[in-house]
Amino acid sequence: MVEAGRIEGQRGVPRDSPYAIWQKAEGVPLYKASYIENLYTLELGPWPRLGQNGAIVNLADQEHDDAWVIEIAPGQQTLVQHHLFEATFYVLSGRGATTFWQEGHPSDSVEWKRGSVFSPPLNCYYQHFNGDGQEPVRLFSVTNAPMVMNLFREGEFLFNDSYQFKGRYESGAGFFEAAAEKVTSNKWVTNFIGDIRTFGLDPAVGRGAGGLLTQFSMSNNSMVAHCSQFPPGTYKKAHRHNVGAHVIILDGQGYSLLWFEGEEPTRVDWQDGSVLxxxxxxxxxxxxxxxTPARYLAMRLGELDARHYRGFMPEQIEYEDEDPAIYESYARECVGNGVDVVLPRPEYAVDAG
Ligand SMILES: [Fe+2]
Structure with a gap:
């Protein structure tokens, strides 16, 4: 007789997913957490697939999207890559170039530096080059490899299929020089961002703190990104939504609280180079x-191309519905740092006094 909820033969022991099996087989350092303090100094190891050093960062107990940290030695390059999952790259440090192509067609290339963001079109071939003979390059890439691997169940298939997604990309036709298109008041469709650290952002009153927020859809991929900045002396409203957002701190100093309803928050302190x-x-x-202003880049799963994308509706806690302790502890910390609190004390719906 088989117990309810148990599949005969498995003896109730969960087996590794196809993605977890692939992850182990890559033989590189693996980081599983909700937070990494410093991507610049994260310890990496040789990654045979890339021909350079790297690590897999698999955050938030999930197998939807993951992140790869890649370091390219001075004057060197990665091996040629191509795969049936999407990846968005943020350049943590250094400068260089990436060449992209489809078999039988001329190539494209982009030159990038610290702060650049780009995304290889699906299943095209590409290769990264470190353009500096003295300094290494460090890249951070968010991919949807976990969900695609678990769908097809054979990780290697994703690296060995020759289909050309012509609807998304035709190599050699100026794809990365194409003009960026602003499709709403705060949403861009673009194939290359030269420097997200200085990109002009749009007002976003809904998230509080007098902040700015701009969204990006890149390379006709379904993964998306948004960049947000908020001023000193302020904090953003709490919210929650689906898993998978990788929040990379680009500038500033502060902390984030993470909690499930009814539980005590966990605090993580961040600065340039942290990811949560x-x-x-x-x-x-x-x-x-x-x-100084705090700026972050969130790289995450999306639904569709931004022209069709209607956004997702996170659940947000308005300032006046917060636990008053949130404001009090924030104000204390700002005073300790010699920073004036700009955000007025909320008028609480139910004020504890
Ligand atoms: Fe969020």
Missing amino acids: SPKEREYHQHFNTGS
Whole structure:
């Protein structure tokens, strides 16, 4: 007789997913957490697939999207890559170039530097080059490899299929020089961002803190990104949504609270080079405690091309519905840092006094 909920033969022991099996077989350092303090100094190891050093960062207890940290030695390059999952690259440090092509067609290339963002079109061939003979390059890439591997169940298939997605990309036709298109008041469709650290962002009153927020859809891929900035002396409203957002801190100093309803928050302190990723429907809230604006880039799963994308509706906690302790502890910390609190004390719906 088979117990309810148990599949005969498996003896109730969960087996590794296809993605987890692939992850182990890659033989590179693997980081599983909700937060990594410093991507610049994260320890990497030789990654045979890339011909350079790297690590897999698999945050927030999930197998939807993951992240790869890649370091290219001075004057060197990665091996040629191509795969049936999407990847969006953020350049943490260094400068170089990437060449992209489809078999039988001329190639394209982009030159990038610290702060650049780009995304190889699906299943095209590409190769990264470090353009500096003295300094290494470090790249951070968010991919949807986990969900695609678990769908097809054979990781290697994803690296060995020759289909050309002509509807998304035709190599050699100026794809990466094409003009960026602003499709709404705060949403761009573009194939290359030269420097997200200085990109002009749009007002976003809904998230509080007098902040800015701009969204990006790149290379006709379904993964998306958004960049947000908020001023000193302020913090953003808490919210929660689906898992998979990788929040990379680009500038500033502060902390975030992460919590599930009814539980005590976990605090993570961040600065340039930190990354955090809330779990499925885990509340998160970002606090600027420094004297400069705080800016982050969130790389995450999307639904469709931005021209069709209607956005997702996170559940948000308005300031007046917060636990008053959130504001009090934030204000104390700002005072300790010599930073004036700009955000007025909320008028709480139910004020504890
Ligand atoms: Fe969020």
